[in-house]
Amino acid sequence: MCVAAVSSLSSSASADEGSLYDRLWPRVPEGNQLTLAEQLQDRLTLLGNTLSYHLDALSHETLTLRFDGRRRRAYVRLGGGEAQYLTFRLASDVHFTDGLARITTRVDLTVAGRALHLELPEVEMTPTEYHGERGVVVRLPLLRRSF
Secondary structure (H helix, E strand, O other), X not given: OHHHHHHHHHHHHHHHHHHHHHHHOOOOOHHHOOOHHHHHHHHHHHHHHHHHXXXXXXXXXXXXXXXXXXOOEEEEEEEEEEOOOEEEEEEEEEEEEOOEEEEEEEEEEEEOOEEEEXXXXXXXXXXXXXXXXXXXXXXXXXXXXXX
C-alpha cells in the first residue's frame, strides 16, 4: 500500500515538473520557417538581380532590370543620352498575376532642353497557342470602366 502511494505521488510530481518546464522554457514556434516555395522565390530573385547588376555594368547603366519574386514584379529601365542634346528613357513596371502580365510604361524624351513625359495605358499580355504554335496576346484597353 505504501508503494502505491509513493508511485502516485511521484507520477503527479513528474507531471508538475513537465508543465513547470514548459512554462519556464517555452518552445520556439515551429511556423516561422520559410516554405520551400518562398526559398525558391528568394533564390531566383537573387539570381536574376545578380545577373541584372552585371548587365547594368556592361551596358553603362543603359539597361536596368530588377526583380521581386515574392511580389511577382519586374522593373525594366532603358535609356540614356546627353541632357543638352537628346535623352530617351523608357521605364516599365510588370506585374504578373493570374497567368497574365500587366505592364505600365512611362516614356521621357528630352530634345535640346525641351522635355516630354508620356504615361502609356496599361497593357496586358497573356500566352496563347494556335495550331501548335505558341504566341502572346497583347490587350490594349481603350476604355475601362468599373461599376
